[in-house]
Amino acid sequence: MEIASLHLLNLRNEEHYQFQTEFDQLVKKHTADVLGIEALYNAYMPLLVDEFSVLNVVRKSLVTDDLIDSNAVRNGTFRGIFDTVKGSCNHYDEERQIAAKRLMIVFNTYGNVADKSYDEETASVSKLIAELQNNYSNALETMGITTWVAKLQEQNIAFDMLKKTRYSEDASKTQLKMKNARLSVDASYKGIVTRINALIIVNGNMMYRDFVNELNIRVDAFNTILAQRKGRNAKTESVNNTKTDKK
Numbered sequence: 001m002e003i004a005s006l007h008l009l010n011l012r013n014e015e016h017y018q019f020q021t022e023f024d025q026l027v028k029k030h031t032a033d034v035l036g037i038e039a040l041y042n043a044y045m046p047l048l049v050d051e052f053s054v055l056n057v058v059r060k061s062l063v064t065d066d067l068i069d070s071n072a073v074r075n076g077t078f079r080g081i082f083d084t085v086k087g088s089c090n091h092y093d094e095e096r097q098i099a100a101k102r103l104m105i106v107f108n109t110y111g112n113v114a115d116k117s118y119d120e121e122t123a124s125v126s127k128l129i130a131e132l133q134n135n136y137s138n139a140l141e142t143m144g145i146t147t148w149v150a151k152l153q154e155q156n157i158a159f160d161m162l163k164k165t166r167y168s169e170d171a172s173k174t175q176l177k178m179k180n181a182r183l184s185v186d187a188s189y190k191g192i193v194t195r196i197n198a199l200i201i202v203n204g205n206m207m208y209r210d211f212v213n214e215l216n217i218r219v220d221a222f223n224t225i226l227a228q229r230k231g232r233n234a235k236t237e238s239v240n241n242t243k244t245d246k247k
Contacts, residue, residue, distance in 0.1 A: 009186070013055055036199050041192065070158065078152060
C-alpha cells in the first residue's frame with residue numbers, strides 16, 4: 001500500500017488548491033501526530049495559507065485558464081523535444097548520437113525555460129529556436145525533430161500574441177507568484193507523502209490504511225479530471241490539424 005501519484009503541475013490553480021485543501025482536511029481528520037508527520041505538516045500549513053492568499057489575487061486578475069493552457073501546451077512541446085534529444089545521447093546510431101550531443105549543449109545553455117516567467121520564457125524560446133534553426137538545422141533533421149521545433153515556434157508566437165492582447169504585466173507577475181506558491185506547496189506535500197509511504201514500509205499498513213485509501217480516492221478523482229482534459233485537448237488539436245490540412 002502506498003499513496004498514489006498525481007501530476008500536480010497539470011492541475012489548474014483552483015483544482016490545485018482544492019486538492020491540497022482536501023488533503024489538509026484528511027490530515028486533520030486522522031491527525032498529523034498519529035500519522036507521524038507533525039513537523040512536516042507544521043511546515044506545510046503556512047505554505048497552503050500563502051497559496052490561498054495568492055489565489056485570491058489571481059482570481060481578481062485578468063489571468064484566465066486560456067493563458068495557462070496555452071503555456072502548458074508550449075511547455076509540453078519543449079519538454080518533448082528536450083526529452084527526445086536527451087534520450088538520444090546514448091542512441092545506438094552514431095550519427096543520431098552525435099547530433100543529440102550537439103543539441104544538448106544548446107539546451108543546457110538555455111536551461112529549463114519552463115521555469116521562467118511568461119515573458120522570460122517567451123524570449124528564451126524565441127532565441128533557442130532561432131539558434132537551432134540557423135546553426136543546427138542538420139542536427140535537427142538527423143534527429144527528426146525539425147517539425148517539432150517549428151511547432152514550438154508556432155505555439156510560442158501564439159502564446160505571446162494571446163498575452164499581449166489580453167493580459168497585463170501585473171497579471172504575469174501575479175501568475176509567477178502563484179507558480180512559486182504552488183511549487184512550495186507541492187514540495188512540502190511530496191515530502192509528507194514520501195514520509196508516510198516510508199512509515200508504511202516500516203510499520204505496516206494498519207495505522208495508515210484508512211488515510212491512504214481516502215487520499216487515493218481523491219487522487220484518482222483528480223487524475224480522471226486530467227485524463228479527460230488531455231483527451232479533449234488531443235481531440236481539439238486533431239480537428240484543428242484536419243482543418244489546416246484541408247486548407
